[in-house]
Amino acid sequence: MRIKQLTIILMGLMLTLPLNAQKRKGETGNEPLFGKELASYTVASNKLAGATFYLVSGHGGPDPGAMGLYQGRPLYEDEYAYDIILRLARELMMRGVKVHIIIQDKKDGIREDRILPGSERETCMGKAIPLKQNDRLQQRAAKINELYRKDNSRYRRAVFIHVDSRSESKQTDVFFYHAPGSKNGKRLADNLRKTFADKYKQHQPGRGFTGTVSERNLYVLRNTTPVGVFLELGNIRNKQDQKRLIIPSNRQALARWIADGIEKDFKQ
Numbered sequence: 001m002r003i004k005q006l007t008i009i010l011m012g013l014m015l016t017l018p019l020n021a022q023k024r025k026g027e028t029g030n031e032p033l034f035g036k037e038l039a040s041y042t043v044a045s046n047k048l049a050g051a052t053f054y055l056v057s058g059h060g061g062p063d064p065g066a067m068g069l070y071q072g073r074p075l076y077e078d079e080y081a082y083d084i085i086l087r088l089a090r091e092l093m094m095r096g097v098k099v100h101i102i103i104q105d106k107k108d109g110i111r112e113d114r115i116l117p118g119s120e121r122e123t124c125m126g127k128a129i130p131l132k133q134n135d136r137l138q139q140r141a142a143k144i145n146e147l148y149r150k151d152n153s154r155y156r157r158a159v160f161i162h163v164d165s166r167s168e169s170k171q172t173d174v175f176f177y178h179a180p181g182s183k184n185g186k187r188l189a190d191n192l193r194k195t196f197a198d199k200y201k202q203h204q205p206g207r208g209f210t211g212t213v214s215e216r217n218l219y220v221l222r223n224t225t226p227v228g229v230f231l232e233l234g235n236i237r238n239k240q241d242q243k244r245l246i247i248p249s250n251r252q253a254l255a256r257w258i259a260d261g262i263e264k265d266f267k268q
């Protein structure tokens with residue numbers, strides 16, 4: 001009788017252990033979404049131990065988002081946002097955190113190509129993404145809130161990544177948005193902006209950084225429980241901004257800087 005009870009308790013415990021639980025320094029993990037070559041990773045530090053993230057790339061499925069043209073070929077917002085989200089997920093996982101990748105594509109891993117072809121394969125963690133904007137946003141917000149209720153980390157943050165579309169001649173920097181009145185959202189956005197400004201100072205002295213932090217009344221910021229930040233990475237139609245997206249090492253740098261900014265925020 002006792003052994004049976006104990007077995008039931010143990011099985012119950014095992015079921016509640018999340019599959020993507022955080023790992024300690026030196027441990028290895030495997031995330032097939034990163035693609036064959038990068039699926040396996042080793043935790044390099046415990047600097048973000050105890051944190052949980054909900055990472056969301058904009059659009060996806062039937063909706064490619066903003067579009068640009070590069071040497072006669074189309075650039076799709078959802079593909080670049082997704083590649084950068086995967087890189088950010090890997091950066092964060094290597095710092096020992098738990099990550100939920102909300103929008104997923106089973107085939108596209110982290111890609112080293114300049115042109116990322118469009119696809120409609122993306123899902124919201126396995127569920128088809130609806131075409132209508134309201135349904136689409138509602139679906140991802142509900143998913144984040146459902147996961148949030150099951151997580152119990154002290155530091156839980158949602159990161160939304162998008163690419164803007166403005167007139168071709170308008171060059172922009174990276175912009176950081178938080179929900180109206182969110183103190184912690186503003187703090188995270190400020191830390192991200194500061195990190196970007198510092199990195200540009202290091203790597204491109206004299207360039208200056210004009211990206212700003214502001215409130216924005218966006219559905220996904222308003223309707224999700226974790227503190228969130230929403231990034232616009234540039235104008236997909238502008239030649240200069242396109243370099244930030246199409247050069248794979250630039251996408252990696254963006255992901256690393258975002259992870260560094262998060263780390264700065266976490267320490268506070």
Ligand SMILES: [Zn+2]
Binds near residue numbers: 077162
């Ligand atoms: Zn967008």
